[in-house]
Amino acid sequence: MNSVLSIKNLKKYYGKIKAVDGITFELYPGEVVGLIGPNGAGKSTTLKTIMGLLRKTEGEIKVCGYDYKDKEARKKLSYIPEIPDIYPMLTVWEHMKFIALAYNLDNWEKEALRYLEAYDLLDKKDELGANLSKGMRQKVMVICGLLYKPEVMLFDEPFVGLDPKAIRELKDTIRELKKEGKSVLLSTHMLDSVQNLGDRVLILKAGKLIYEGTLEEVMEKAGPNGTLEDLFLEVTK
Ligand SMILES: Nc1ncnc2c1ncn2[C@@H]1O[C@H](COP(=O)(O)OP(=O)(O)OP(=O)(O)O)[C@@H](O)[C@H]1O
Numbered sequence: 001m002n003s004v005l006s007i008k009n010l011k012k013y014y015g016k017i018k019a020v021d022g023i024t025f026e027l028y029p030g031e032v033v034g035l036i037g038p039n040g041a042g043k044s045t046t047l048k049t050i051m052g053l054l055r056k057t058e059g060e061i062k063v064c065g066y067d068y069k070d071k072e073a074r075k076k077l078s079y080i081p082e083i084p085d086i087y088p089m090l091t092v093w094e095h096m097k098f099i100a101l102a103y104n105l106d107n108w109e110k111e112a113l114r115y116l117e118a119y120d121l122l123d124k125k126d127e128l129g130a131n132l133s134k135g136m137r138q139k140v141m142v143i144c145g146l147l148y149k150p151e152v153m154l155f156d157e158p159f160v161g162l163d164p165k166a167i168r169e170l171k172d173t174i175r176e177l178k179k180e181g182k183s184v185l186l187s188t189h190m191l192d193s194v195q196n197l198g199d200r201v202l203i204l205k206a207g208k209l210i211y212e213g214t215l216e217e218v219m220e221k222a223g224p225n226g227t228l229e230d231l232f233l234e235v236t237k
Pocket of ligand 1: 014017018019037038039040041042043044045046
């Protein structure tokens with residue numbers, strides 16, 4: 001099976017700081033992969049570099065076989081940042097319209113309404129971005145990221161700041177994406193969510209990939225009654 005995301009020897013240095021220091025991994029269709037690691041391990045930098053928001057120092061990034069800077073690659077990727085960054089002077093609905101225009105979407109309205117309802121945002125449809133709470137902004141970003149049906153979704157700490165119902169909704173959304181054969185790279189400190197949703201785990205520390213394994217391998221390594229948290233603490237100590 002061809003990978004939808006292929007990262008080879010990726011490096012991102014900020015001056016002397018080796019935030020990402022030569023990591024290699026692939027993501028396959030229908031996979032949910034947890035990208036975990038201690039604070040400062042390089043998770044956000046990895047995601048931002050894949051998105052082209054930061055210039056890589058070295059390495060190769062391919063999305064569905066295209067170089068990550070190619071227009072085709074951009075259509076197949078979406079990224080939900082840790083800090084939601086939406087347009088203050090556009091309404092929630094205008095954000096969706098903007099995405100529909102940018103990605104040439106037809107008949108997107110019904111789906112947008114379905115997501116707004118699922119994420120309890122229907123009553124904020126005509127509210128300006130500036131007037132939304134942090135969690136609401138995050139939900140708008142999630143919906144915008146879903147609307148154009150990318151092959152790979154990159155989530156940076158998606159559960160922080162969401163209310164319990166929205167967390168449940170987002171977990172269901174990730175499961176739906178997986179069923180549709182889409183792939184998710186999930187960077188989070190919430191290890192139980194990776195244990196519940198993930199197929200595979202990548203553990204980063206100081207810019208290096210120090211562990212890679214399927215959830216089954218993780219559970220085997222963690223031993224009886226062991227958890228991903230146990231393995232994480234063991235390999236990162
Ligand atoms: N803009 C920047 N300039 C210089 N150094 C940076 C910058 N952004 C991040 N770093 C450094 O790069 C390293 C990786 O940071 P990054 O934010 O990618 O880690 P992270 O794994 O996402 O951490 P956290 O779990 O705390 O969010 C850290 O040493 C951090 O101090």
